[in-house]
Amino acid sequence: MAKQLVAEIKVQVTGGQATPAPPVGTALGPHGVNIGQFVQQFNDQTREMAGTTLPVVISVFNDRSFTFVIKSPPAAVLLKQAAQVAKGASNPLKDKVGTVTQAQLKEIAQVKLADLNASNIDNAARIIAGTARSMGITVVD
Structure with missing residues (x-):
């Protein structure tokens, strides 16, 4: 069975400094996404942009997997x-x-x-x- 998109979440997170605390935890928690896994992947990809606020669009699927796209800073x-x-x-x-x-x-x-x-x-x-x-x-x- 193909993955179905359940939710698309938009948050702004500081590059390289994401934590499971709000806004990340409160946005991802209700959808059952592994918050620690997202935080680790996000921080790895944005380490060189540390300290800059970055908009992120997170796509959550029905099997609780996710993908995310990092946009340019505001x-x-x-x-x-x-x-x-x-x-x-x-x-x-x-x-x-x-x-x-x-x-x-x-x-x-x-x-x-x-x-x-x-x-x-x-x-x-x-x-x-x-x-x-x-x-x-x-x-x-």
Whole structure:
């Protein structure tokens, strides 16, 4: 009998630092997945991205086996790293917390291109620039 997809779970986990504690344990526990096995496989695959928040899509099958796909880090996380700020502005219209250059936007767009709804780097950079503006980060040339 073929495996049937039972659930598709989306969580954000810090690269190389997954633990059975929430959010991983609470997301996988009800589906009967071996949490320790997921944590070990995830940490092995993301060891070089330690400290970066990564979205993960976990597919759980009827025999309690699973597969997972690691997506690129969220644009907000990459922008905070590029601008070297701890968090975005609470009021982005009035407060500006940092700046990024067009070159940095293109680098981030290159990383995010597969996960964005954009056909080329320039359009992806415009999407990332919109995220930067909503965080209170100024884009300079």
